[in-house]
Amino acid sequence: GQQVMQIPQYQHVQEGEDFTTYCNSSTTLSNIQWYKQRPGGHPVFLIQLVKSGEVKKQKRLTFQFGEAKKNSSLHITATQTTDVGTYFCAGPTGNQFYFGTGTSLTVIP
Amino acid sequence: DTAVSQTPKYLVTQMGNDKSIKCEQNLGHDTMYWYKQDSKKFLKIMFSYNNKELIINETVPNRFSPKSPDKAHLNLHINSLELGDSAVYFCASSQGGGRYSPLHFGNGTRLTVT
Numbered sequence: 001g002q003q004v005m006q007i008p009q010y011q012h013v014q015e016g017e018d019f020t021t022y023c024n025s026s027t028t029l030s031n032i033q034w035y036k037q038r039p040g041g042h043p044v045f046l047i048q049l050v051k052s053g054e055v056k057k058q059k060r061l062t063f064q065f066g067e068a069k070k071n072s073s074l075h076i077t078a079t080q081t082t083d084v085g086t087y088f089c090a091g092p093t094g095n096q097f098y099f100g101t102g103t104s105l106t107v108i109p
Numbered sequence: 110d111t112a113v114s115q116t117p118k119y120l121v122t123q124m125g126n127d128k129s130i131k132c133e134q135n136l137g138h139d140t141m142y143w144y145k146q147d148s149k150k151f152l153k154i155m156f157s158y159n160n161k162e163l164i165i166n167e168t169v170p171n172r173f174s175p176k177s178p179d180k181a182h183l184n185l186h187i188n189s190l191e192l193g194d195s196a197v198y199f200c201a202s203s204q205g206g207g208r209y210s211p212l213h214f215g216n217g218t219r220l221t222v223t
Contacts, residue, residue: 045211092208099152
């Protein structure tokens with residue numbers, strides 16, 4: 001079945017440091033989405049990537065979709081305490097929508 | 110105005126009981142989902158449903174059953190609850206099965222089985 005792995009599972013950074021999470025799918029994805037879940041909250045949509053090799057930016061966040069459409073990354077520049085949470089990639093396969101294993105980010109002030 | 114609402118927020122019950130979690134969306138979406146999030150934060154899809162088709166993840170025990178009275182509601186019924194069912198359950202909805210539109214999640218139901 002569909003597997004979407006993310007690394008690392010946990011990341012602790014000092015405030016101001018950069019952070020990157022990587023997402024790898026066992027199958028080619030038509031599109032990939034990224035979500036953020038704050039502690040105690042629910043996943044909230046951040047962005048969607050559709051094209052091979054696509055790069056999108058949202059302020060300090062940079063999202064990339066791999067050329068083969070099987071991997072993606074999220075990079076945060078100069079982390080802030082408000083970036084704390086778990087970041088998930090997700091994508092459709094068939095009629096199902098699978099989430100990656102998630103990366104939990106802790107930002108130390 | 111809440112887009113995806115689920116009730117209850119917390120549910121504490123004993124092993125062997127039967128319980129239901131309700132979910133409603135007012136976004137006019139055609140697809141609804143149930144996800145289970147365990148203590149390691151893994152989000153595992155349980156069901157996806159639109160007005161034509163129910164897709165069941167094959168690893169979900171048949172004690173779990175989705176019930177959809179109409180396209181705006183997808184309730185989750187659980188029979189004979191077990192300790193391992195303790196988790197946070199999220200309802201979500203999207204248009205077009207998530208292929209080109211995001212999922213909108215409810216606030217979650219924390220189920221504790223004792």
